[in-house]
Amino acid sequence: MAESGSLDVKVEDEIGCKHYKRRTKFVTPCCDKVYTCRFCHDENETHPLNRKDVTELVCGNCSTRQKVQAECEKCRLRFGKYTCLECKLFDDEDKNQYHCEGCGICRIGGRERFFHCQKCNMCLPNKLQSGHKCIENVSRANCPVCLEDIHTSRIPCHIPDCGHLLHRTCFEDLLQSGLFTCPSCQTSLIDMTPVWEHYDQEILLTPMPTEFKDYLAQILCKDCQKYSTVPYHVVGLKCQSCGSYNTTRTKTFRPDADGVDEEINLTD
Numbered sequence: 001m002a003e004s005g006s007l008d009v010k011v012e013d014e015i016g017c018k019h020y021k022r023r024t025k026f027v028t029p030c031c032d033k034v035y036t037c038r039f040c041h042d043e044n045e046t047h048p049l050n051r052k053d054v055t056e057l058v059c060g061n062c063s064t065r066q067k068v069q070a071e072c073e074k075c076r077l078r079f080g081k082y083t084c085l086e087c088k089l090f091d092d093e094d095k096n097q098y099h100c101e102g103c104g105i106c107r108i109g110g111r112e113r114f115f116h117c118q119k120c121n122m123c124l125p126n127k128l129q130s131g132h133k134c135i136e137n138v139s140r141a142n143c144p145v146c147l148e149d150i151h152t153s154r155i156p157c158h159i160p161d162c163g164h165l166l167h168r169t170c171f172e173d174l175l176q177s178g179l180f181t182c183p184s185c186q187t188s189l190i191d192m193t194p195v196w197e198h199y200d201q202e203i204l205l206t207p208m209p210t211e212f213k214d215y216l217a218q219i220l221c222k223d224c225q226k227y228s229t230v231p232y233h234v235v236g237l238k239c240q241s242c243g244s245y246n247t248t249r250t251k252t253f254r255p256d257a258d259g260v261d262e263e264i265n266l267t268d
Helices: 038-044 168-176 193-205
Strands: 024-027 056-059 065-067 082-084 089-091 098-100 105-107 114-117 122-125 216-221 227-231 247-254
Touching: none
Parallel strands: none
Antiparallel strands: 024 056, 056 065, 082 089, 098 105, 114 122, 216 227, 216 247
């Protein structure tokens, strides 16, 4: 919570806030108030705080106002077991923090477990180093579900095969809502093989009426990005390349004996 008002008020003895365990508070240059962290500030103010703009701290032990540094100039209290003066980050909890020059911020999880992809411009798990889909500056976009920042978010992100990022919590909410495609590109977010097998069975059990038996559909697969021409069916249209039913119909027609297709307008 904010220490709005005089800076003479002693900072409380408890360490940190709900976001960070630390032994100092920021003097926010935007409104000249004292907050434990930028998240506490943003929750209470109508404007955001860029923590890199912070130039002064208040010691959590002696309440001395001073420049940003690793320990108090008066009582020598260390403000955080992990300290990054570039990010103005202090944390008394061990989260295997490390500063990534490429990302320009501190990350958690251990430097040895991640690599920085220059094109994606973010740290990724080592298991993706041998093969992942690069999207330039992908983390600099907001989450397509909640529209909140991803790059500096404290919420872990989920990295689907398509390469677009979304918060892990938003990904789980999508699945709980029965939505299984990427909000950015419509590619399947998870392995849908059991669902596609169910579609196969439904099509076998649902023959089309005689008047539709010669209808064909041209489709574009959203998973493999390939076109196919398949028999038209109301249950689903299966990609002939990858077997996915995550497809969109671009044309419906009936072949003519003279080689001229008769295009048909159908509503789904």
